[in-house]
Amino acid sequence: MYEKHLMICGATGCLSSNSGKVKEALEAELARRGIKEKYRLVMAGCVGFCEVGPIIVIYPDEVFYCRLKPGDMAELVEKHLIGGEVVERLLYTSPDVEVPGRFYDTIPFYRKQVFNVLRNSGIIDPEIIDEYIMRGGYRAFSRALKMERPQICDEVKRAGLRGRGGAGFPTGMKWEFTMIAPGEKKYVVCNADEGDPGAFMDRSILEGDPHAVIEGMLICGRAIGADEGYIYCRAEYPLAIKRLRIAIAQAEEYGLLGENILASGFNFHLNIKEGAGAFVCGEETALLASIEGKRGMPRPRPPFPAVSGLFGKPTCINNVETFANIPLILREGGVEEFASIGTESSKGTKVFALAGKIRNTGLCEVPMGITIREVIFDVGGGVQGDREFKAVQAGGPSGGCIPAELLDLPIDYDSLTKAGAIMGSGGLVVMDDRTCMVDLARYFLSFTQKESCGKCIPCREGTKRMLEILERICDGSGEPADLDTLESLAFSIKDSALCGLGQTCPNPILSTIRYFRHEYEEHINEQFCRAGVCKALFQYYIDPETCIGCTRCARVCPVSAISGEKKEVHAIDQSLCTRCGSCVEVCPKNSIQITRVRRKADVSS
Amino acid sequence: MSAVKLTIDGMPVEVAPGTTILEAARKLEIDIPTFCHDPELTRNGACRMCVVEVEKARALVASCCTPVAPDMVVHTDSERVRTARQTILRLILANHPLECITCEKTGDCRLQDYCYRYGVSESGFQGETKDLPLDDTNPFFIRDMNKCILCGICVGKCQEINGAGAIDFTRRGFVTNVSPPFGDPIENSSCVFCGMCVDVCPVGALVPKAGVGKGRPWEIEKVKTICPYCGTGCSVYLHVKDGKIIGASPDAESPVNRGHLCAKGRFGWDFVHSEERLTRPLIRRNGVFVEAGWDEALDLVASRLKESIARYGPDAFMGLSSAKTSNEDNYLFQKLVRHLGTNNVDHCARL
Amino acid sequence: MGNQAEGSALNGELDLSQVDALVEPYLDKQGVVIPVLQKIQEHYGYLPRPALERAARRLRIPLSRLYGVATFYAQFKMMPRGRNIIRVCKGTACHIQGGSKIAERIEEILKIKVNETTPDMKFTLEEVACIGACALAPVMMINDEPHGRLTPDKIKKILASYE
C-alpha cells in the first residue's frame, strides 16, 4: 500500500509550464531518499487551473500545491511527505484569498464549479481502467445492456441532454433517428476534432478520463444498434490519442470492447482516426468524408448522417463532452439527477475553457444557467491586471462577442443565441480595453477564410471579400460605406452557404458591429484604434510626466527608435517606430501611452 | 410510396418522394439557375446559385439537392432569393476575368446569362484575384483556371463517369483550384482527352482549341450526325460555320452515348478540312502516285480483282471495310465481297 | 526529425522501396488515404512526389486524389522542412495576447515567412491553431517543446538555443 498519492497534472497546459521536469525532480528526490515505494506518482488529467500550473494534489491529505518548480521538490518531500506538514509557501495565494487556499473548497476558482463531466479528471490515473471502474465506471453501460434500445434513447431524451459540440441538438432524438434508420450496419462516431482555436475542453476530457467517452460511445452503440465506432481526434492532441489507445486496449482486455461483450451478445469495436489539420472537419459531413479518406468537404444534408453517414450507413455523431455525460445519465437515477441541474431548455453542466485577458485561465465546469458574470468574475477571477472588461467571445469563430452590458445573461443555448453568440463548444475568450474589436473580427475572418473548404461560393469568395474589407479598415483605408457592405454580405453568406462554417462565420463581424459599432466608426472616420492594436491607427508616446528615464524601453526597442539619457525623459522617433509594443511591456511606470496618429497637416498648423 | 404534394411559387405540384425541389420546379417550367448541378453526378450543392426560400426553414436551401417534403411551400424568386443570387454573382465576378469580348464562351456562358437575368453588371468588390498560368500545351483544349468558378462538374465527370481521374480539387479556401496532380499540364496527367469536362463547363474555363477565333455560338449551326469513327454509333452535333466544321459536341438525348463522346468524336474533326486529305483516286505509276479519274481507278481495281480470282480463286483476297463508313455502306460492302465468292470480309472497329 | 537526411535528399535519391512497405497494411481497405499519407510523411518528413506516385499505383487510387487530399489538410507538407520546426500559435487566446507580434519577430530574425524554411535548413516557420496551452499565451512550439508567455524580445535568445 502507498502512504500517499501524488497527482501531478500531466495535461498539456501543465506540461507546457514544465510539469514533466517537476515530476522528474520529485522522482529523483524520492529515489535519493530511498522512499520511492511509499508514494504513488500519477501523471493525472487536467484539474482545470492551468493558470497556476504545474499542480500537484496530494491525497489523502487533500492539499493543492501550485506554481511548482523542480527546485521546490526537495522541500515538498522533506516537509510534507516526511514531516507531515503543509508547505504554506506552495499553496494557492492570490489577491482574492485572505489565507492561502489549501484545497479545492478554499480556492475561489473552484467554488462555483460542479464536477460532473470532469468528475474523474485529476483524480484517477487515466491510464488505468480499474481506477475508472472503481469510481463507478462502466456500471451505466452494464445497466444499458439490460435495457431495451428505445428505453435508452428515452432516458437520454428525458434527461434533456443537448449536443455539446456547438449546435445543441437534443441527443436523445439523434439517437432515436439513428436507431430507427433502416440498415444492418451502423456506426457511432465521436467528434474529437475540437477546432475552435482557444478551446480545449474535449482535449482535457480525453486526456483525463478517456473511459467516460468510451463508455458513452458503447451505450450509444447499444442504443442505436451499431457494432463499430470511430473517434476522430485532432492530430495536434498526441497525448489524448495516446491515452485513448491505452484505454481502448484495456477495455478490450477486460471484455468491454470486442465480441459478445459481458456475454450479452453485443459486439462493439472502436477505431481511432487522426485528423490532419482542417477546422472544417469538425463539421459532421466533412468529418465523415475525412474518415472515408477524402478531402474534408461538407456535403448537403439531407440525407442526415443518421440515415446515410459513414460509408453510406446510418451514423450517430456526437461530441466528446456529450458522450462523457452519457454514463451519468444512464446510471440508476441518473436522469433525474442530470435534469435537476440547469435551466428549462438547457440541462446539466457545461465545461468552458477560460482564456484571453482573464486572471484564472483554465478549464471550469459550471451548471447551465449560471451568469456570464459569475463565470468570468467569480470563477475566472476577473480581468488580468484589473483592467476594464470589454467583452467575451463565446463560440469561437462561429460565435459572437458578449459585451459588458450583457454580463448578467444566463449561460444557456437560447440566451446566447439571442445575444448573437452561440454556446459553441465552450471556448470563452475574455477581452479588455486593449483588445480591438475590429481586429478581433478581422482575426476570426482570417481564420475562417483560411479554413473554408473552398467548396461553396458564398463562403470561399465571401469570406475573402469580408476579410479584405476588414483589413482595409484596420489599415486606415476603410470607407463609411464599408459597414453596410459588410453587413449585407454577411447576411447573404449566412443565408446561402452550404455548411455551418459558412453560415456562422459572419457572426463575429455582425456581433462586433452590433455592440461596438463606434469602434468601427472610429477606425473609419477618425483613423484611430483606441486599443492600440491596428498599427496604422495609433502612435506610442512617452508621457514626460511619469517617465523616470530607466532606459529599459530604449534597450529593448529592436529598431532603436527610443532615445534619452539615463534618468531623463525618453522620446520615441515616430519615423522609426514599428509599434511592436516591446517597450510597453517593459516600462515599469506605464508611461508609454497610445495616441492618435499626428498627420503632417496637424504638425504644420 | 404516395406522391408528395407541395406548393412552388403559389402553384401546387405533385411529385414522387425523393424528387428534388429543382426537379419539381422544372416540372412547373420554373427555371431555377444552376451552375454545379449535373443529374449524372453525386449531389453537390457547391455553387448555391439554385437556392430557394422554403417557408419555416432557417436559411435558404439549395434546390438542386434538397428533396421535397409534404406541404412544403417554396418561393423560387423572392426578394431574399434574388439578393442571395446577386451576391453570389457579384462574388464570382470579383474573381473572374471580365474578358467576355474575346472569350470563346460568350453567348453560351451561364455566368453571363445569369448576370443578365439578375442585373449584375459589376462586382463592386475590390481585392485579390486569381493569377494562374494558362494550360494550352495539348492539341485539344485550353484550361484557363482563372475563369473557373469551381462548380466541380468537370471533376465529377472525370472521376465518376470517365474514371480517368486526371483532375481533382487542390488546396482549399480561396486558393482552391481544379488541377492535375502537382499542377502539371493536363497532357502529362492521366487525362484521356475525352473532353467530357470541356462539354460541361458552364463558363469559359475549358474551351476546345479547334474553334478558337472561328465563330460565336450564335453563328454556329449544330448538325446532328452519327460519329463515324467506330461502331458504337455515338450521336454527335457537328458545329458548322460557313460550311466548315469547327467543333463537335455530344448529344445528351442519344440513348447510345447519353451525352458522352471519346477523344476522337469530340476533337478529331480536323481531318475533314485537311489540306492533305485525298479527294481524288491515286494510281501508282512507276513507283509514284499519280492522280487519276474515278472510272479509270475503279476499272483498274475491278480488272485486278478479276485477274486474282481467276488465277488463285476467290479466297485469295479479302475485303476490309472501315468503321468510318455507315452501316448501310458496310452492308453493301460485305454483299459485294461475298458476291465475289469469299467470306473473307472484316471491318476495323477501331480507327 | 529523425528522417532529415532522407527528407532533404533529392527526389532521385529517395529510397522508394519503403513506400511499398508503408502502403502494404492498407491495401484493399476503406478510407486509407489519410493514414497512408501520414505514414509517408512520418517516414520522409514530407510528401515526396515519387513516393505519392508509387503509393497511388500500389493503392490503385488516382494520383490526383492523393494530391487533392494532401493539399487540403494543413498537416501535409509537399516540401522538405528544416531541422527545427517552429509552430507559432495562431489561436484566439494567443492572438489576443499579441501572438502576431511573435510571428513577426521570428520572420524578421530568420528572414523567412510563414511556411518557409531558412536556406541552411535550420528552421521552418509554421502556424498552428491552438495547442491547448492558452493559459500561457502567447505560445509557440519548437519541435516538441512549448515556449509560453512569450514577448517579442525573448525570441532571439530562444532561437539561439537551437542547432
Ligand SMILES: Cc1cc2nc3c(=O)[nH]c(=O)nc-3n(C[C@H](O)[C@H](O)[C@H](O)COP(=O)(O)O)c2cc1C
Ligand atoms: C465548421 C464547424 C466546426 C465544428 N467543429 C466541431 C468540433 O470541433 N467539435 C464538435 O464536437 N463539433 C463540431 N461541430 C459540430 C458538429 O458538426 C456536430 O454538430 C457535432 O459534432 C454533433 O455532436 P453533438 O450533437 O454531440 O454536439 C462543428 C460544426 C461546424 C459547422
Ligand code: SF4
Ligand atoms: S460554407 Fe465554407 S466550409 Fe462550408 S461547404 Fe461552403 S466553402 Fe466549404
Ligand code: SF4
Ligand atoms: S478530357 Fe476527360 S479524361 Fe481529360 S480531364 Fe477532361 S474528363 Fe478527365
Ligand code: SF4
Ligand atoms: S473548369 Fe469549368 S466545369 Fe470545371 S470546375 Fe471550373 S467552372 Fe466547373
Ligand code: FES
Ligand atoms: S446548382 Fe444547386 S448548389 Fe449549385
Ligand code: FES
Ligand atoms: S490559443 Fe494559443 S495555445 Fe490556445
